[in-house]
Each structure stands twice: as structure tokens, then as C-alpha cells.
Amino acid sequence: MRYAICFTPAANDPLSHAAANWLGRNVFSGEMVEPTAIPGLSLHEVAFHTAVPRRYGFHGALKAPFRLAADQSEPQLLRELMRFCGTLTPFSVSRLEVARTGSIFSLVPSLPCDNVQYLASSIVAQFDQFRAPLSDADIERSDPDGLSAAQFANLHRWGSPYVMDEFRFHMPLTGPVSLIDMPRIERSLRSVFEPVLVDPVKISNVALMVEEGNGGPFRVHSLHPMGKVSARRERVPVPA
Template identity: 65%
Template sequence: MRYAIHFTPPAHDPLTLAAAQWLGRNAFSGEAMEPPAIRGIGIHDIAFNTALPRRYGFHATLKAPFRLAPDITEPMLLRHLMRFAGAHNPFELPGLEVVRLGNFFALAPVIPSEAMRFLAASVVQEFDVFRAPLSEAELERSDPGDLSAPQFANLHRWGSPYVMDEFRFHMTLTGPLSAADLPRFERALRDYFDPYLKRLVEVVNLALFIEEEPGAPFLVHSLHPMGRVSARKIA
């Protein structure tokens, strides 16, 4: 069993539902979904190129997948996450847009969000004691050989290369694409997601995802509302 602490909009948010259809799976229900009909890209082409993010579900990583430390139980993690979320105020992200990150596409804020950067760093630090150290095999899988020195240090200190100063909020939409596929997928993604990116995204929950066994698809285990109950704004 592995756990991950992510951000994702609520289950019935239009963006969540649109992303679930694009990826071919709803991370809340586990239900498979048929990809949308998009001119110029077949549904099998979409399914093939979304296989990697489909397994992880629509999310932005805050605390990368981890096994629990030997003295930690799931109820302990849940209680602490509930308290942690309640101690952090909700906020809005700047508008999201489709961006290219290397050879894949994702949704990311138009301008960086300092509130999200602070939240992500806080999650990484706060929940590190709940994480079992990476095994040698996990370290090898996580180090493709081209990590920068800070990323390598993060991997060994925090269990993930892309945290702290290396963090960039993004919600992955495709796996790696060939150079020939990049332009047509970019057009398709912009056309498909544009109607859902007209409003700001509210960060009102932290989401606990679980992987029940190695290679299994990640599912949303629970959402943990942010802020004091008296001041909480639920989307």
C-alpha cells in the first residue's frame, strides 16, 4: 500500500469531470471513461498517450507516493492530515492553462502561486515522518541519471526530486509524446480544456490518494477540508 497527498478539485467539479473523461478514468470512483471525440485525434490515440497519467488520476502532487513508516498506521495519517488541512486557509490559484513540460502536457497556473508553493513545501516537511525511507530499488527507479544536484539531494532527503525549490505545480494530462504528436495534442488540449479554465480554481481540500498494491491505479481515499469550520468556503 502506498499513499500520496495531492490536490485535486472536488469529485463533481466540471474540471475534474472533464479531466477524468480526457484521461479515461475517474480517480474518485475508479470508473473507466471513454475518451472524448476530438477532431484529428482518435480515441485509441488519446487512450495510448494518457496511459501513464490515467493510472495516477487527475491531480497535482504535493507529497509523492510513499509507504508508511513501520510505526505509522493509516488512522494516524488520516488524523494528522485532517488537523493539518484545518490549520491552512483555502486560497485560489491563478488561472490555469495548458502548458508543455518537456515532452508532455499539463495544466499549470498562468503565474506561479506562492500560496501553493508554501503549502506544498509544508506538506513535504510535515509528513516526512510518516514516510518509510526509499528502498535501493525505489531510489534507482526515481533517479533517471539526469537529475540536477538539488533534485538528487531532494530525492535522498525528501523521497522526491521535485520538491521545495524544484517544485512546480502541474496537473499532468499526457505521457511522453513524440515530436510529431506534440503540436496536434497541444491544439486538442487547448480546445478541449478552454471552456473549463474560465474561472479560478479554489484550493479548499487536500486529497489523500492510495495505491492498494504495486501497479494498481491510484484512487482518492478522502478529501480533507482546509481552514477552520467557521471560516471554511466549500466549492
């Protein structure tokens, strides 16, 4: 079983609904969603191009999937995440937009956002104590020969190549797409997502995601609000 620390909108957010319909799975319930007909793409094509992100669910990774260290437990991770989120201040990122990131399509901020970069770096550092060391197989799956020097150093220090200065916030929507299919896929993605990408996106919670079994799909385990919540004590009448 692995955990990941991510951002995803609330379950009732229009963006969450659009993403669940596109990917064919609800990241909160884990249930499959009957796909909606999309002009220009067959249901088979949508299922093929969304196979990889469907497993991970709609999210923007802040700390990549990790196994718990031998001396840590899920309750300890939850307590620290709740405490840590209480020290954070909610913020907004500029309007998200459909963009190509390498050979895949994702939602990315239309303008750079220092706040999300800082949030991700802080989470990577703060929760590294919960991460089990990478195995040799984990390192090989990261294709170390294809990494830059900085990415290779990140892999061994933080368990992922794409952290700190190498981090780029994105919410994946497809797996690898061939060059010939890219224009058609991009048009379809814009028709699905642009209606719900009009306003800035508020980052006001952090999601703990969990992998179901070994190699199974990820789902949201819990959402943790950012910022301090004033404790409200209910007054109990004092007996006369």
C-alpha cells in the same frame, strides 16, 4: 500500497468531469469512463497518450507517492492530515492553462503562485515522518545520475527530487509526447480543457490518494477541507 497527498477539484467540478473524460477514468470512483470523441485524435491515440496519467488519476501532487513507515498507520496519517488541513487557509491560483512540462502536457498556473509552493513544501516537511525510507530500487528508478545536485539532495532527504525549490505545480494530462505529435496533441487538449479553465481555481481541500494494490491505479481516498470548521453541538432538551 502507497499514498500520495495531492490537490484535485471536487468530484462535481466541471474540470473533474473534463479530466475524467480525457483520461478515461474517474479518480474518485476509480471507474473507467467511456472516452468522448475528440476532433483531430483517434480514440486509440487518446488511450495511448493518457496511459500513464490515467493510472495516477487527475491530480496535482503535493507530496509524491510514498509507503508508510513501519511505525505509522493509515488512521494516524488520516488524523494528522485532518488536523493539519484545519490550520490552512484556502486560496486560489490564477487560471490554469495547458502547457508543456518537459515532454508531457499538464495544466499549470498561468502565473506563479507562492501559496501553492508554500503548501507543497509544508506538506512535504510535515508528513515526512509517515514516509518509509526509499529502497535502493526506488532510488534507481529516480534516475539519480540525471538529477541536479539540489534534486539529488532532495531525493535523499525528502524521498523525491522535485520538492521545495525544485517543486513546480502541475496536473499531468499526458505521458511523453514526441515532438512531431506535440502541436496536434496541444490543439486537442486546448479544445477539451479551455472551456472549463476560464476562472481561477480555488484550492480549498487536500486529497489523500491511495494506490490500489502494488502498482495499481490511484484513487481519491478522502478529501480534507482546509480551514477550521466550527463545531456545532445539537442542543438536547433537558428532561424536566
